[in-house]
Amino acid sequence: xxxxxxxxxxxxxxxxxxxxxxxxxxxxxxxxxxxxxxxxxxxxxxxxxxxxxxxxxxxxxxxxxxxxxxxxxxxxxxxxxxxxxxxxxxxxxxxxxxxxxxxxxxxxxxxxxxxxxxxxxxxxxxxxxxxxxxxxxxxxxxxxxxxxxxxxxxxxxxxxxxxxxxxxxxxxxxxxxxxxxxxxxxxxxxxxxxxxxxxxxxxxxxxxxxxxxxxxxxxxxxxxxxxxxxxxxxxxxxxxxxxxxxxxxxxxxxxxxxxxxxxxxxxxxxxxxxxxxxxxxxxxxxxxxxxxxxxxxxxxxxxxxxxxxxxxxxxx
Amino acid sequence: xxxxxxxxxxxxxxxxxxxxxxxxxxxxxxxxxxxxxxxxxxxxxxxxxxxxxxxxxxxxxxxxxxxxxxxxxxxxxxxxxxxxxxxxxxxxxxxxxxxxxxxxxxxxxxxxxxxxxxxxxxxxxxxxxxxxxxxxxxxxxxxxxxxxxxxxxxxxxxxxxxxxxxxxxxxxxxxxxxxxxxxxxxxxxxxxxxxxxxxxxxxxxxxxxxxxxxxxxxxxxxxxxxxxxxxxxxxxxxxxxxxxxxxxxxxxxxxxxxxxxxxxxxxxxxxxxxxxxxxxxxxxxxxxxxxxxxxxxxxxxxxxxxxxxxxxxxxx
Numbered sequence: 349x350x351x352x353x354x355x356x357x358x359x360x361x362x363x364x365x366x367x368x369x370x371x372x373x374x375x376x377x378x379x380x381x382x383x384x385x386x387x388x389x390x391x392x393x394x395x396x397x398x399x400x401x402x403x404x405x406x407x408x409x410x411x412x413x414x415x416x417x418x419x420x421x422x423x424x425x426x427x428x429x430x431x432x433x434x435x436x437x438x439x440x441x442x443x444x445x446x447x448x449x450x451x452x453x454x455x456x457x458x459x460x461x462x463x464x465x466x467x468x469x470x471x472x473x474x475x476x477x478x479x480x481x482x483x484x485x486x487x488x489x490x491x492x493x494x495x496x497x498x499x500x501x502x503x504x505x506x507x508x509x510x511x512x513x514x515x516x517x518x519x520x521x522x523x524x525x526x527x528x529x530x531x532x533x534x535x536x537x538x539x540x541x542x543x544x545x546x547x548x549x550x551x552x553x554x555x556x557x558x559x560x561x562x563x564x565x566x567x568x569x570x571x572x573x574x575x576x577x578x579x580x581x582x583x584x585x586x587x588x589x590x591x592x593x594x595x596x597x598x599x600x601x602x603x604x605x606x607x608x609x610x611x612x613x614x615x616x617x618x619x620x621x622x623x624x625x626x627x628x629x630x631x632x633x634x635x636x637x638x639x640x641x642x643x644x645x646x647x648x649x650x651x652x653x654x655x656x657x658x659x660x661x662x663x664x
Numbered sequence: 665x666x667x668x669x670x671x672x673x674x675x676x677x678x679x680x681x682x683x684x685x686x687x688x689x690x691x692x693x694x695x696x697x698x699x700x701x702x703x704x705x706x707x708x709x710x711x712x713x714x715x716x717x718x719x720x721x722x723x724x725x726x727x728x729x730x731x732x733x734x735x736x737x738x739x740x741x742x743x744x745x746x747x748x749x750x751x752x753x754x755x756x757x758x759x760x761x762x763x764x765x766x767x768x769x770x771x772x773x774x775x776x777x778x779x780x781x782x783x784x785x786x787x788x789x790x791x792x793x794x795x796x797x798x799x800x801x802x803x804x805x806x807x808x809x810x811x812x813x814x815x816x817x818x819x820x821x822x823x824x825x826x827x828x829x830x831x832x833x834x835x836x837x838x839x840x841x842x843x844x845x846x847x848x849x850x851x852x853x854x855x856x857x858x859x860x861x862x863x864x865x866x867x868x869x870x871x872x873x874x875x876x877x878x879x880x881x882x883x884x885x886x887x888x889x890x891x892x893x894x895x896x897x898x899x900x901x902x903x904x905x906x907x908x909x910x911x912x913x914x915x916x917x918x919x920x921x922x923x924x925x926x927x928x929x930x931x932x933x934x935x936x937x938x939x940x941x942x943x944x945x946x947x948x949x950x951x952x953x954x955x956x957x958x959x960x961x962x963x964x965x966x967x968x969x970x971x972x973x974x975x976x977x978x979x980x
Contacts (some may be wrong), residue, residue: 389763390706390770422736426760430785432767440756444742447705451748454706469746 352534356547358413360540361403366646373473383486383550391446405470482521506581539568668850672863674729676856677719682962689789699802699866707762721786798837822897855884
């Protein structure tokens with residue numbers, strides 16, 4: 349079964365890692381959010397691409413879910429000593445990725461090409477594609493003004509109250525090579541348990557991607573469990589946008605796109621309401637605390653997709 | 665006594681460190697070679713400035729004389745893993761200097777301003793000035809072609825046979841702010857035991873510097889001991905340029921500029937020949953194997969200068 353997954357950072361990377369355990373590498377393609385990408389200290393930094401690649405390469409920090417395992421901070425400590433900027437924590441190992449990516453981009457390589465090269469060097473067989481090679485930086489509209497995403501997310505630790513989002517230049521961006529083809533050729537499209545507002549909408553807004561997904565069997569995994577995000581500001585964003593954070597809210601968020609939604613056992617009571625939206629529901633344990641739980645969730649999501657595909661097949 | 669020292673990397677940094685031990689900080693100014701500077705991985709790297717500053721800050725690696733003490737190489741190891749360039753060894757702590765300098769230069773700061781800021785942050789009281797804020801990259805003419813300095817020096821480990829040197833753009837360069845004033849105000853000008861060809865000539869070639877030095881009491885310390893350089897390719901360069909490497913050759917190299925030359929005990933036999941050039945000679949132990957030896961040599965050089973200054977004074 350050929351599967352395409354739309355993913356942001358940590359939650360997305362974990363599900364993708366589980367999927368990679370269940371599928372052969374050539375059957376899995378990940379389309380990764382680039383809205384978080386930014387330039388810092390002259391370096392091009394792509395947090396979600398790196399989290400996905402590090403996780404698939406077995407290099408990610410298992411405690412944080414992002415960054416490198418066994419990371420050291422010598423450069424950052426010395427930057428601080430020199431009066432440099434340290435709010436964005438660049439580890440010594442991680443720095444190599446940003447230095448080499450920046451160099452390759454300056455030489456004229458596209459972000460897709462750089463990502464493909466890094467995956468090859470790190471032994472990642474799964475196809476990892478940036479959503480676009482164009483810049484579509486996310487801006488967060490807040491009570492204290494419009495902030496670049498990383499300033500909101502890291503520097504201000506998601507404290508400002510969110511009023512909305514803007515994906516700059518998204519109207520001019522085109523999907524990276526292979527993105528639309530991968531979706532067209534996929535039997536199953538998955539939306540990882542990533543932040544719907546800033547990790548997935550930023551992908552879906554790029555011309556042609558939402559259209560390519562429409563009509564596909566598309567299953568999302570809710571990033572909201574019991575009204576909370578496992579990590580990050582998704583639930584806080586829902587509340588500040590005037591929406592009660594819940595699996596149902598996620599279903600409504602993706603309305604018109606979803607065939608099915610995977611929700612946590614603790615949210616079972618919402619199953620009927622989600623079903624009312626014309627979305628099938630799989631209720632299961634969705635919290636990925638261990639590698640084993642990633643693999644288990646991935647298997648259940650794929651089985652859920654398979655059942656759906658069989659029904660579609662039988663319905664023909 | 666106000667002292668200005670022209671210096672390159674390791675040997676220069678060691679003498680300057682000894683001088684800083686003997687003089688109050690406001691009486692010492694170091695003018696540092698910028699011909700070795702280059703851009704690597706998008707970062708502006710100034711090896712001699714960094715060696716001088718790290719040494720004065722007590723941060724230099726005492727074994728190599730360059731780089732940082734207790735340096736780690738995580739970034740470099742990961743660069744290698746990604747297929748990046750690793751011939752120029754950038755340590756994790758050292759990287760902070762290059763990242764922050766590159767950022768400040770891009771923001772419009774001059775190399776002098778960046779250097780002043782770094783010295784302040786690192787607690788270096790001695791005035792450290794780049795010879796120029798203009799780019800004057802050294803090219804080495806060799807039997808295999810004209811090579812950028814770092815390609816000759818690091819990548820090819822000084823193996824090509826040298827035919828000459830070219831300081832690109834030096835005809836358009838002007839001394840950095842403060843350089844000519846510091847020389848004019850100095851009572852004593854020292855030329856550190858740095859490579860005459862590529863560390864000192866590259867400073868002297870910048871318009872106004874040689875002229876400002878002329879007429880000053882100027883003392884060099886020979887970087888050649890017993891026909892060999894303590895470190896680096898200076899002796900090899902003399903041989904390949906058709907000159908027997910010796911303290912005498914150094915005296916002839918700086919002819920017209922020197923009041924005195926400090927040579928090693930093992931080269932005592934050359935004293936008379938050097939004296940014949942109109943250059944006074946101090947014969948002493950010039951090999952700086954320890955911090956104590958740096959301080960001792962610095963004291964002897966300063967005393968040698970003082971005696972000369974007294975003679976000049978008496979001669980008036």
